[in-house]
Amino acid sequence: MTASTLEFDGVSVAFGGVRALDDVSFSVGEREIVGLIGPNGAGKTTAFNCVSRFVRPQRGRLLAGGVDLTSVAPHEIAALGIARTFQGLELFKSMTVAETLLAGQHSRRRTMGALSSALRLPSVRRAEAVEIAHAREVADFFSIEQYWDRMATELPYGVQKRVDIARALVSAPRLLLLDEPAAGLNVEALAELATVIRTIRAEFNTAVLLVEHHVAMVMELCDRVCVLNFGRVIADGRPEEVQRDPAVIEAYLGTKVTDDA
Amino acid sequence: MHLDLQLITSGLAIGSVYGSIALGLVLIYRSTGILNFAQGEMATFSTYIGWSFVVSVGMPYWVGFLLAVLAAFLLGAVVERVAIRPVQNQPHLTVVIVTLGLFLLFNALSLKFWHSDVRPFRSPFPSGSVHVLGTYISWVSIGIFGVSLISMAFVGIVFRFTKVGLAMRAVTSNPMASALMGISNGRILSLGWGLSAAVGAIAGMLAANRLLLDPNMMQGVLLYAFAAAVIGGMTSPVGAVIGGLVMGVTNALVSSVSWIGSDLSLAATFIVLVLILLVRPQGLFGRQIEVRV
Amino acid sequence: MRSVLHGHPRLVGLVISALVTWLLNEVLFPTPLNGYLVVLFAYVGGVVVARLSRGDHRYAALGPLVPLVFLAQNSIGVTELTQILILAIAALGLDLITGWTGQLNLAQGIFIGLGAYVTAILASKHGWPILLTLPLAGLVAAAAGLLLGVLALRFDGVYLAVLTSAVALAGPVLLLHYKSITNGVNGIIVNQPQPPGAFADWLDTDQWGYYVTVVMAIIAVCISWNLLSGRIGRALRALRDSPIAAKGIGVDLTRYKVLAFAVGSFWAGLAGGLYAMTIGFVSADSFGLFYSIQFLTIIVVGGLSTISGAFVGAVVIYELSTNVQTIGFATTVNGVALSIPQAAVYAILLILVVIFAPKGIIGIFSDKSDWSRLTQRLRGGHNRSTDVVQAQADRPPIVRLDAPEDPHPAITSY
Numbered sequence: 001m002t003a004s005t006l007e008f009d010g011v012s013v014a015f016g017g018v019r020a021l022d023d024v025s026f027s028v029g030e031r032e033i034v035g036l037i038g039p040n041g042a043g044k045t046t047a048f049n050c051v052s053r054f055v056r057p058q059r060g061r062l063l064a065g066g067v068d069l070t071s072v073a074p075h076e077i078a079a080l081g082i083a084r085t086f087q088g089l090e091l092f093k094s095m096t097v098a099e100t101l102l103a104g105q106h107s108r109r110r111t112m113g114a115l116s117s118a119l120r121l122p123s124v125r126r127a128e129a130v131e132i133a134h135a136r137e138v139a140d141f142f143s144i145e146q147y148w149d150r151m152a153t154e155l156p157y158g159v160q161k162r163v164d165i166a167r168a169l170v171s172a173p174r175l176l177l178l179d180e181p182a183a184g185l186n187v188e189a190l191a192e193l194a195t196v197i198r199t200i201r202a203e204f205n206t207a208v209l210l211v212e213h214h215v216a217m218v219m220e221l222c223d224r225v226c227v228l229n230f231g232r233v234i235a236d237g238r239p240e241e242v243q244r245d246p247a248v249i250e251a252y253l254g255t256k257v258t259d260d261a
Numbered sequence: 262m263h264l265d266l267q268l269i270t271s272g273l274a275i276g277s278v279y280g281s282i283a284l285g286l287v288l289i290y291r292s293t294g295i296l297n298f299a300q301g302e303m304a305t306f307s308t309y310i311g312w313s314f315v316v317s318v319g320m321p322y323w324v325g326f327l328l329a330v331l332a333a334f335l336l337g338a339v340v341e342r343v344a345i346r347p348v349q350n351q352p353h354l355t356v357v358i359v360t361l362g363l364f365l366l367f368n369a370l371s372l373k374f375w376h377s378d379v380r381p382f383r384s385p386f387p388s389g390s391v392h393v394l395g396t397y398i399s400w401v402s403i404g405i406f407g408v409s410l411i412s413m414a415f416v417g418i419v420f421r422f423t424k425v426g427l428a429m430r431a432v433t434s435n436p437m438a439s440a441l442m443g444i445s446n447g448r449i450l451s452l453g454w455g456l457s458a459a460v461g462a463i464a465g466m467l468a469a470n471r472l473l474l475d476p477n478m479m480q481g482v483l484l485y486a487f488a489a490a491v492i493g494g495m496t497s498p499v500g501a502v503i504g505g506l507v508m509g510v511t512n513a514l515v516s517s518v519s520w521i522g523s524d525l526s527l528a529a530t531f532i533v534l535v536l537i538l539l540v541r542p543q544g545l546f547g548r549q550i551e552v553r554v
Numbered sequence: 555m556r557s558v559l560h561g562h563p564r565l566v567g568l569v570i571s572a573l574v575t576w577l578l579n580e581v582l583f584p585t586p587l588n589g590y591l592v593v594l595f596a597y598v599g600g601v602v603v604a605r606l607s608r609g610d611h612r613y614a615a616l617g618p619l620v621p622l623v624f625l626a627q628n629s630i631g632v633t634e635l636t637q638i639l640i641l642a643i644a645a646l647g648l649d650l651i652t653g654w655t656g657q658l659n660l661a662q663g664i665f666i667g668l669g670a671y672v673t674a675i676l677a678s679k680h681g682w683p684i685l686l687t688l689p690l691a692g693l694v695a696a697a698a699g700l701l702l703g704v705l706a707l708r709f710d711g712v713y714l715a716v717l718t719s720a721v722a723l724a725g726p727v728l729l730l731h732y733k734s735i736t737n738g739v740n741g742i743i744v745n746q747p748q749p750p751g752a753f754a755d756w757l758d759t760d761q762w763g764y765y766v767t768v769v770m771a772i773i774a775v776c777i778s779w780n781l782l783s784g785r786i787g788r789a790l791r792a793l794r795d796s797p798i799a800a801k802g803i804g805v806d807l808t809r810y811k812v813l814a815f816a817v818g819s820f821w822a823g824l825a826g827g828l829y830a831m832t833i834g835f836v837s838a839d840s841f842g843l844f845y846s847i848q849f850l851t852i853i854v855v856g857g858l859s860t861i862s863g864a865f866v867g868a869v870v871i872y873e874l875s876t877n878v879q880t881i882g883f884a885t886t887v888n889g890v891a892l893s894i895p896q897a898a899v900y901a902i903l904l905i906l907v908v909i910f911a912p913k914g915i916i917g918i919f920s921d922k923s924d925w926s927r928l929t930q931r932l933r934g935g936h937n938r939s940t941d942v943v944q945a946q947a948d949r950p951p952i953v954r955l956d957a958p959e960d961p962h963p964a965i966t967s968y
């Protein structure tokens with residue numbers, strides 16, 4: 001058996017009295033698209049923050065390709081091939097789209113290289129050229145090349161969301177964590193996003209862990225869905241199984257339906 | 262270092278001056294998120310105003326004192342309206358530059374109007390001392406300590422128990438909601454600056470005799486006040502006052518150590534400050550604020 | 555186009571800018587201009603040329619430097635220009651720490667002082683050749699900056715301001731205290747170096763010091779440009795703009811923050827060495843909090859996170875603090891003429907610049923919005939405090955995918 005791309009193994013996180021994650025176990029396989037859903041405050045973002053090492057689990061293990069993430073520093077996560085987006089867009093407000101996509105490739109060069117950068121040695125120029133070429137490819141993929149020289153935060157919201165995903169994808173991750181990428185998008189943009197995510201897997205060989213409130217989209221898109229409620233995994237399986245699960249209907253889909261009504 | 266009671270009481274007196282300036286810093290920081298570098302220089306400027314009333318014009322001390330406090334209040338409010346509000350929503354650094362500009366401005370104005378030589382400013386308190394617990398405590402120390410504490414308590418009461426104080430706290434915790442509720446943010450913020458400046462002026466006038474009134478009188482004090490405010494976590498008024506007293510006593514004791522002496526006590530304070538912050542970055546009274554993703 | 559990535563110094567622009575300045579200086583104005591005016595001309599020339607050539611004007615940063623080479627022939631202004639460049643080098647360092655990395659540093663003056671003492675002590679007490687002491691001055695300051703940078707990791711926002719202002723206040727006291735090393739209040743006198751053999755015929759001491767400074771400034775600009783335009787610059791801005799997203803893309807916040815402090819302090823130390831060399835006298839009370847504040851004002855007035863801003867700011871602040879005279883009013887009160895002292899004028903101007911041009915002078919030139927904001931405000935301002943509440947209240951929860959495109963693409967300037 002090959003090590004899965006990401007594996008939560010009995011992970012628990014508590015903030016004071018709040019049990020944000022409670023003995024959570026699930027995994028994401030290679031090139032798999034997994035949905036992570038649950039009502040507000042269920043602990044989805046906290047799960048991402050554990051992977052990013054912003055939050056330290058009190059118990060449990062987190063494995064990525066066989067590496068125990070708890071012994072890895074936050075800035076080393078990217079180099080392990082894990083990239084993420086943020087629920088609130090965290091774009092760099094001083095950067096153009098181009099610069100954002102170059103910044104996204106930060107983890108490609110392993111050393112700081114202060115001296116070679118200061119002198120702008122040929123090796124630095126070559127690396128830069130490769131990164132620019134790659135950034136252009138990704139910009140092209142997300143149809144944001146016409147904004148190449150524009151400040152990222154001054155773009156329309158929908159474009160900003162694409163820039164945000166592009167910044168994560170440009171590091172050529174093995175696993176992409178998307179935190180509510182559809183939030184605030186209109187219907188057409190939503191359909192477009194679903195296509196983009198599917199194409200990401202096809203073209204970039206990337207597994208995707210998707211946190212999303214748009215249940216329909218998650219069900220349609222994902223190979224597997226994991227449902228959290230109050231920090232506990234209450235269901236984990238294929239979309240159609242999960243959809244039928246009474247616990248899910250009660251805890252999540254049920255309330256969701258009445259909410260929307 | 263020997264625990265001399267006299268040393269401690271004079272440390273408490275000067276510490277209450279640090280505490281007053283620190284309280285002003287905290288009031289402004291709480292209501293606007295701004296570190297007011299000009300706090301000390303505004304106090305010096307107001308002290309000079311008081312000096313002019315008392316010494317140049319010849320008013321009775323406490324009349325001049327009150328007028329100067331009033332002037333300081335207006336000064337604070339005007340400064341907020343004219344210089345701070347336009348940059349209120351600018352990046353942190355911009356606002357810091359403005360308060361540094363005010364620091365330079367008031368320093369220059371004091372220098373211009375009252376020149377660099379030390380102005381003798383008599384203390385309003387009797388010169389003798391009382392015999393307590395086997396030592397002599399000067400009336401000046403008792404006076405400085407008492408009046409500062411009264412003024413700080415007054416501010417505390419305004420802040421805690423009055424409607425205005427409640428509004429001030431509302432502005433801090435949620436400027437938008439309070440604006441929607443019809444609290445006039447602008448006026449409340451001006452009031453906060455006015456109060457801070459007034460407390461600073463009181464401290465300045467009380468301390469003028471001991472610190473020697475010159476245009477740079479408050480610069481040393483500012484560092485101690487920073488330290489005090491930081492000990493208070495920048496947001497706790499009580500913490501700032503206690504921090505001021507701690508700094509005052511520590512400084513008095515440290516200065517009395519022969520190999521440190523008064524010229525290195527500033528550096529010693531700095532080291533204490535760094536150590537405190539290293540152990541508790543949020544100050545001794547502050548709460549850590551977490552940034553959520 | 556695409557100049558962010560493919561830009562190379564627009565040498566043509568620089569040369570034209572240099573020639574224009576030189577012409578202005580030599581032909582149009584019969585008497586030699588003040589140095590600062592020349593630098594301003596050069597800068598504006600650089601901007602115009604860069605604009606005309608449809609490039610961005612970030613390389614105009616070098617604009618002010620080139621014409622200076624011609625200028626030193628008139629010895630008027632040479633000492634002035636030297637000091638401006640020294641300020642600019644140190645400001646460049648501070649901008650790296652504060653502008654690019656967002657770490658408020660009020661202690662830059664102390665690192666300049668450190669560098670100045672290193673040069674003064676090695677040259678005066680140990681007889682080192684002064685040019686050799688310059689890199690060492692930078693390195694000693696860099697080491698100290700590294701320490702402060704490590705301390706600063708634990709601090710944020712106002713706490714960092716408190717920490718660094720404490721360093722700025724306590725530093726001179728320490729320097730004065732250890733008299734055996736620093737000579738206390740008496741300071742150290744440094745003999746200004748004579749130009750070496752080959753140059754001795756056509757350069758005097760001031761001009762030699764000036765050329766050394768120009769070379770150092772060019773080195774500082776080139777290295778800063780290389781560092782900041784590439785991966786390191788992006789990492790620094792990333793961690794300033796959004797620390798969490800920076801971590802997400804793999805930026806080691808600790809190392810980059812400390813790097814910024816160390817390199818920024820290196821430039822301060824180098825500037826300090828040049829200061830000792832060209833002023834010829836080093837004393838601790840020159841390097842207090844006021845001195846440090848000056849560098850903060852330089853980068854803010856010039857324009858944060860811009861290389862040229864450090865130079866423009868240095869010109870303006872130097873000019874302001876040395877040439878602004880007392881502004882007198884016709885009114886008298888009780889027979890005393892009302893007037894505002896020079897330092898107050900300086901402070902007021904500083905506040906005005908920050909209020910009306912928050913992106914600094916470079917911002918006025920490069921970013922349309924600053925300029926239009928200013929004119930709008932002058933035409934009949936509006937209440938800003940309600941604006942903010944408005945802005946927050948109507949921040950759209952709903953997305954407009956069809957928002958109109960901004961016809962004026964923003965220009966980042968360097």
Ligand SMILES: Nc1ncnc2c1ncn2[C@@H]1O[C@H](COP(=O)(O)OP(=O)(O)OP(=O)(O)O)[C@@H](O)[C@H]1O
Pocket residue numbers: 015018019020038039040041042043044045046047087551552553
């Ligand atoms: N840094 C933190 N400190 C304290 N409590 C936290 C922190 N982060 C999250 N929580 C709490 O943990 C719980 C889970 O939060 P989390 O953000 O993971 O939910 P979520 O599933 O992402 O919700 P949403 O759909 O609203 O984004 C919530 O109760 C939240 O208040």
Ligand SMILES: [Mg+2]
Pocket residue numbers: 044045046087
């Ligand atoms: Mg969430």
